[in-house]
Amino acid sequence: MISHNVLDQLKAIVGEKNVFADTISVSSYSYDATMLSGTAMATVFPVTTEQTVHLVKYLDSVNIPLVPRGAGTNLSGGTIPMENSVVVNFSRMTKILEIDTENFVAVVEPGLVNFDFQVELEKYGFYYPPDPASYKATTLGGNLGECSGGPRCFKYGVTRDYVLGLEVVLPDGQIIQTGGRNFRSEPGFDLTRILVGSEGTLGFITKIFLRILPKPAAKKTMLAIYNEVEDASQTVADIVAAGIVPTTLEMMDNILINTAEDATGAGLPRDAGALLIIEIDGHEVDMDAQVEIIAEICKKARVREFKIARTVAEVDQLWLARRVVIGSVARRRPSYSLQDVTVPRSMFPSAVKEIVKVRKDYNLDIGILAHAGDGNFHPLVLFDQRNKDEVERVHAVEKHICTMALALGGTVSGEHGIGLLKKHFIEMEFSATAMESFKKIKSAFDPNHRFNPGKIM
Amino acid sequence: MGVLNDVYEMLNTCNKCGFCLTACKTYKTDLREPMSPRGRIQLIKKLADGVIEPDKDYEDAINSCLLCGECAVACPSGVRGNDLVLAARRDLKLRKGGIKPFTKSFALKTLASPSRLEHGFNLFRGVGKGILNRIDGLDYFRGVDVKGMPVAKKPFMDQVPEHITVNNPKKKVAFFVGCFLNHSLDGTAHSVVKVLTKNDCDVIIPKDQVCCGLPQYAYGDFETAKENARKTIESFLKKDIDSVVTACASCGSMLKEEYLKLFADEPNYLPRVKEFCAKVFEFSQFVEEEIELDKSKLKSHTPVKVTYHDPCHMVRHLKITSQPRQVLRSIPRLEFTEMNEANRCCGASGLVQAFYHELSTDITRQKTKNIVDSGAEVVATSCPACMLRIQGGINFAGQKQKVVHVADLLAKAYKSEN
Numbered sequence: 001m002i003s004h005n006v007l008d009q010l011k012a013i014v015g016e017k018n019v020f021a022d023t024i025s026v027s028s029y030s031y032d033a034t035m036l037s038g039t040a041m042a043t044v045f046p047v048t049t050e051q052t053v054h055l056v057k058y059l060d061s062v063n064i065p066l067v068p069r070g071a072g073t074n075l076s077g078g079t080i081p082m083e084n085s086v087v088v089n090f091s092r093m094t095k096i097l098e099i100d101t102e103n104f105v106a107v108v109e110p111g112l113v114n115f116d117f118q119v120e121l122e123k124y125g126f127y128y129p130p131d132p133a134s135y136k137a138t139t140l141g142g143n144l145g146e147c148s149g150g151p152r153c154f155k156y157g158v159t160r161d162y163v164l165g166l167e168v169v170l171p172d173g174q175i176i177q178t179g180g181r182n183f184r185s186e187p188g189f190d191l192t193r194i195l196v197g198s199e200g201t202l203g204f205i206t207k208i209f210l211r212i213l214p215k216p217a218a219k220k221t222m223l224a225i226y227n228e229v230e231d232a233s234q235t236v237a238d239i240v241a242a243g244i245v246p247t248t249l250e251m252m253d254n255i256l257i258n259t260a261e262d263a264t265g266a267g268l269p270r271d272a273g274a275l276l277i278i279e280i281d282g283h284e285v286d287m288d289a290q291v292e293i294i295a296e297i298c299k300k301a302r303v304r305e306f307k308i309a310r311t312v313a314e315v316d317q318l319w320l321a322r323r324v325v326i327g328s329v330a331r332r333r334p335s336y337s338l339q340d341v342t343v344p345r346s347m348f349p350s351a352v353k354e355i356v357k358v359r360k361d362y363n364l365d366i367g368i369l370a371h372a373g374d375g376n377f378h379p380l381v382l383f384d385q386r387n388k389d390e391v392e393r394v395h396a397v398e399k400h401i402c403t404m405a406l407a408l409g410g411t412v413s414g415e416h417g418i419g420l421l422k423k424h425f426i427e428m429e430f431s432a433t434a435m436e437s438f439k440k441i442k443s444a445f446d447p448n449h450r451f452n453p454g455k456i457m
Numbered sequence: 458m459g460v461l462n463d464v465y466e467m468l469n470t471c472n473k474c475g476f477c478l479t480a481c482k483t484y485k486t487d488l489r490e491p492m493s494p495r496g497r498i499q500l501i502k503k504l505a506d507g508v509i510e511p512d513k514d515y516e517d518a519i520n521s522c523l524l525c526g527e528c529a530v531a532c533p534s535g536v537r538g539n540d541l542v543l544a545a546r547r548d549l550k551l552r553k554g555g556i557k558p559f560t561k562s563f564a565l566k567t568l569a570s571p572s573r574l575e576h577g578f579n580l581f582r583g584v585g586k587g588i589l590n591r592i593d594g595l596d597y598f599r600g601v602d603v604k605g606m607p608v609a610k611k612p613f614m615d616q617v618p619e620h621i622t623v624n625n626p627k628k629k630v631a632f633f634v635g636c637f638l639n640h641s642l643d644g645t646a647h648s649v650v651k652v653l654t655k656n657d658c659d660v661i662i663p664k665d666q667v668c669c670g671l672p673q674y675a676y677g678d679f680e681t682a683k684e685n686a687r688k689t690i691e692s693f694l695k696k697d698i699d700s701v702v703t704a705c706a707s708c709g710s711m712l713k714e715e716y717l718k719l720f721a722d723e724p725n726y727l728p729r730v731k732e733f734c735a736k737v738f739e740f741s742q743f744v745e746e747e748i749e750l751d752k753s754k755l756k757s758h759t760p761v762k763v764t765y766h767d768p769c770h771m772v773r774h775l776k777i778t779s780q781p782r783q784v785l786r787s788i789p790r791l792e793f794t795e796m797n798e799a800n801r802c803c804g805a806s807g808l809v810q811a812f813y814h815e816l817s818t819d820i821t822r823q824k825t826k827n828i829v830d831s832g833a834e835v836v837a838t839s840c841p842a843c844m845l846r847i848q849g850g851i852n853f854a855g856q857k858q859k860v861v862h863v864a865d866l867l868a869k870a871y872k873s874e875n
Binding site: 020022023024025027028029031032033034045071072073091092094111113115134136137138259260262263324325326327328329330331334335336 | 466469470471472473474475476477478479488489490491496499500503508509510512514515517518532533534535536
């Protein structure tokens with residue numbers, strides 16, 4: 001329970017309508033898109049940098065930990081609050097402060113939703129490449145905290161590659177500015193890059209300088225359908241080996257084709273072993289030649305059917321089907337465990353083979369979803385949380401998949417962050433000495449461990 | 458609680474992905490989780506699990522839902538948030554033995570009874586408006602344009618005979634008038650009759666018709682809703698008719714779809730319900746599908762730029778979107794233009810506008826902006842509740858667009874030579 005005194009102080013800082021400590025509100029911020037939960041004492045919504053500074057200083061003085069939050073759509077448990085903490089919710093800081101098309105820069109507040117940003121940029125003929133599947137709901141601050149990726153990242157890179165600078169409120173309440181609006185200026189230590197993906201453990205971001213791009217002149221979206229998932233994964237390796245860089249190279253297997261089809265009715269082939277969604281962009285004149293090369297590669301890998309989306313509506317349908325995958329699996333089983341391992345591209349077919357084997361060995365429903373071009377996998381292990389035996393097998397599979405990725409020279413997390421969910425796995429990836437460096441960095445920023453404590457390490 | 462047990466699997470199917478957040482007008486306006494579909498679903502689940510109590514804050518989360526159905530469209534796993542909220546409201550009603558607070562219960566009881574409703578509107582027209590006129594500045598009570606709200610001098614059903622016949626009728630159509638058209642927008646009710654008679658339909662207006670029961674149903678009072686539904690079904694089926702037409706999207710979805718759910722537990726009566734539901738048409742749907750509109754009879758009047766607002770009950774419940782637009786496009790010299798977010802809720806949603814007026818007013822403001830941006834002079838729609846809400850929003854914003862029913866525009870296109 002939060003004391004009246006603390007509550008009054010919080011209200012004095014952010015206003016009556018931005019503080020919530022009733023059971024219903026507290027309960028509503030106990031979860032994110034994982035199955036974890038934890039209960040804070042209150043949720044506060046700062047709407048300015050100044051308020052954030054006051055909150056941080058005040059909560060420091062009464063020794064209360066702070067847990068940052070945006071839309072709460074993360075897949076790592078990064079926003080799960082601990083007891084006796086206060087959730088600092090940035091989703092009411094939604095302003096676009098500037099769109100500078102001459103210098104390809106936009107300045108935004110952290111609570112702005114990725115999709116709302118894209119809609120505004122579109123009016124200027126621009127876009128922001130990182131596009132996590134949940135982009136319609138996720139905030140840019142949250143994307144930054146987890147260093148989110150998305151389907152377009154094969155060609156364009158992840159959130160880290162688009163953050164030019166930050167305004168940061170440090171755990172002692174001081175404000176710093178890192179980077180800036182210049183494309184190449186981070187003399188000294190690259191604090192911006194340390195903060196991106198730090199899940200609010202080092203500082204709270206109150207302003208973000210983002211790099212934006214003009215929309216490409218042309219793009220083509222293709223659908224390749226396979227009988228065997230192994231043939232699809234071979235295609236991925238061959239496209240990369242041919243030196244072609246599609247914006248998108250997405251793979252989904254039979255289980256996920258079916259749940260996505262249930263959700264959208266997009267006309268996906270329910271009997272296919274796997275499919276690839278391939279998108280290229282660039283200049284109109286280059287499109288046809290590239291499509292031809294890709295079609296040839298697919299054919300060589302025994303593609304069953306190769307289609308090019310002819311209309312905007314067809315393209316949208318394919319994308320909708322891809323974006324709903326993770327959400328749609330509850331149609332099959334109520335719970336899922338989602339991995340985010342990444343392997344070197346050349347190892348992609350080996351990893352697919354291993355996951356297919358794991359599926360049999362552990363007798364579990366595992367859907368394979370992958371940003372295949374990046375070697376980034378999202379195996380979705382489907383189960384029912386109420387079935388104890390199943391839950392144990394799921395945990396064994398999680399460990400198996402992470403071990404496999406590391407053995408192939410990969411990493412345990414490509415784009416979802418570590419949060420609480422992958423804390424044990426990150427220790428498998430890095431040496432004890434490297435983890436020690438993590439801790440020193442954390443302590444340098446936040447000596448009292450009050451910013452999102454217990455996350456990442 | 459039984460009601461929540463019945464929907465527990467659907468509650469459990471929500472895997473908290475958050476795709477519904479952006480689809481929800483109350484969340485996008487308020488930005489608090491309990492105002493989102495995911496938030497509401499998780500709260501209902503926690504109540505079912507016995508982890509939380511149904512306190513005032515819980516009721517606010519459940520009762521502020523617009524039931525617009527947008528979350529159900531957005532959910533990748535097919536969870537129907539609006540159905541779950543409806544179950545939660547039913548559960549609240551059963552837990553407490555009645556609907557709280559008193560004002561809400563009073564409003565619903567008044568709607569359910571024709572005599573009380575008429576008395577209420579008369580009181581409002583006479584004494585109520587008199588008082589309002591004397592209170593300076595009180596034009597808008599809780600975001601509702603009370604001063605501007607029209608009240609029929611006499612209920613529509615007292616203005617017309619039960620049978621309106623034409624020469625050589627091709628169809629016999631019963632008109633389900635609905636509370637709003639009967640007591641407030643009687644002009645629109647006359648428009649409906651005019652379009653039907655101009656198209657060679659005998660119009661039968663059963664004088665014993667009552668409220669469809671949706672307002673009570675939406676707040677979990679299934680008993681009263683059933684009582685009204687049974688009266689409605691019987692009063693229409695005893696007439697010799699081909700079809701039942703309504704010009705209210707909300708009544709339409711109740712009559713055509715919700716009655717089937719409401720009586721799912723009465724297998725003996727269900728065939729009669731089905732017989733009735735099969736006869737029901739929404740106005741524009743009837744015009745497009747059941748009669749051949751003779752466009753040569755439609756005369757051009759002054760050119761006008763019109764946009765269309767899709768009521769929630771039309772677009773997501775009845776799934777009728779092209780028909781009203783077709784009707785509008787068939788009117789000479791009418792320039793049709795789409796507004797941004799035409800299919801998103803206007804913020805009215807029954808009693809939500811009265812009990813969560815700040816939230817509702819913000820949502821209406823977004824609708825008003827989209828209307829102004831469209832450049833239209835007239836907004837057509839298919840639901841009297843939306844008409845009143847949107848007109849209030851436009852007046853409140855100091856704008857001058859007029860909100861009318863699709864039937865009003867079509868009726869106007871028939872020269873009044875009869």
